[in-house]
Amino acid sequence: MRFSAFLIPLVSLTLLIQGCSKKSSDDAMVSTAEFTLNDTQGTSYTVEKRGNNFTLDAGKDKIVLFDIFATWCPPCQMEIQHLGNLQKKYGDNLIVMGITIEDDKSNAELDAFREKFRGGNYLIANKGDNQNLARSIASTIGVGEQFPIPLMILYKNGEYVTHYEGATQEEIIDNDIAQALGK
Numbered sequence: 583m584r585f586s587a588f589l590i591p592l593v594s595l596t597l598l599i600q601g602c603s604k605k606s607s608d609d610a611m612v613s614t615a616e617f618t619l620n621d622t623q624g625t626s627y628t629v630e631k632r633g634n635n636f637t638l639d640a641g642k643d644k645i646v647l648f649d650i651f652a653t654w655c656p657p658c659q660m661e662i663q664h665l666g667n668l669q670k671k672y673g674d675n676l677i678v679m680g681i682t683i684e685d686d687k688s689n690a691e692l693d694a695f696r697e698k699f700r701g702g703n704y705l706i707a708n709k710g711d712n713q714n715l716a717r718s719i720a721s722t723i724g725v726g727e728q729f730p731i732p733l734m735i736l737y738k739n740g741e742y743v744t745h746y747e748g749a750t751q752e753e754i755i756d757n758d759i760a761q762a763l764g765k
Contacts, residue, residue: 617715619679619707622689627679627707629715630740634722636715637740641677645743645762647755649680650716650733653687653695657749658732662695664752666702668759675763678704681712683731738762 615631628639638646649665651658669678682692692706720729723745734750736743736758743762746755 615718617711617718619681619712619715620710621705621707622692624689625705626710627705629711631718631722632740634742635740636719636722636735636737636742638677638679638737641679641737641740643739644674645672645676645759646737646740647676647678647759648715648719648735648737649678650719650729650735651680651682651731652684653682653692654684655731659699660749661732661734662699662701664750664755665704666696666700667752668756669704670702671756672759672763676759680704680706681716682706682708683713683716685709685713736762 613631613633617629617631619627619629621627630637630639636646636648647665647668649661651661653659665678665680669676680692680696687695687708689708692708696702696704696706716729716733717727719735720727720733723735723742725733725745725747730747732749733745733747734755735745736755744758
């Protein structure tokens with residue numbers, strides 16, 4: 583009896599100390615990474631991954647729509663005009679960032695691609711960490727490394743809102759942007 587009366591408080595104290603000594607902060611378990619994107623005009627952008635959130639340095643306090651695409655993809659070509667329309671409509675409240683998964687395209691070719699399909703004036707990132715960022719985003723939203731394109735992902739203040747796989751009507755994306763902006 584004496585031994586068990588001593589053992590129970592000792593085990594309880596040991597468990598209490600072990601529980602308190604472990605980091606309880608969510609930050610200890612959150613994976614982080616940084617990606618560098620370079621647009622076709624030579625401007626550099628940083629995307630910070632924190633857990634499942636992706637924040638574009640130029641997009642803090644804004645809606646960011648990442649468009650992962652390839653120039654040879656017909657549905658990607660169809661999306662270009664819609665993305666330009668959305669960028670024009672929402673102006674400074676939205677940043678559309680096209681992310682090509684092709685390594686062999688020059689900046690001039692990507693600008694010509696956007697012009698050919700009447701894409702207006704939104705950003706297209708070329709080279710840099712494009713492929714790494716695309717895979718990281720795809721893995722966080724659960725579409726896997728062999729994801730469909732176009733793949734568009736909408737974030738507000740770096741937090742995931744929704745994503746679109748394949749050709750998506752402009753009105754659907756427009757509605758989601760408006761809701762994210764509280765309109």
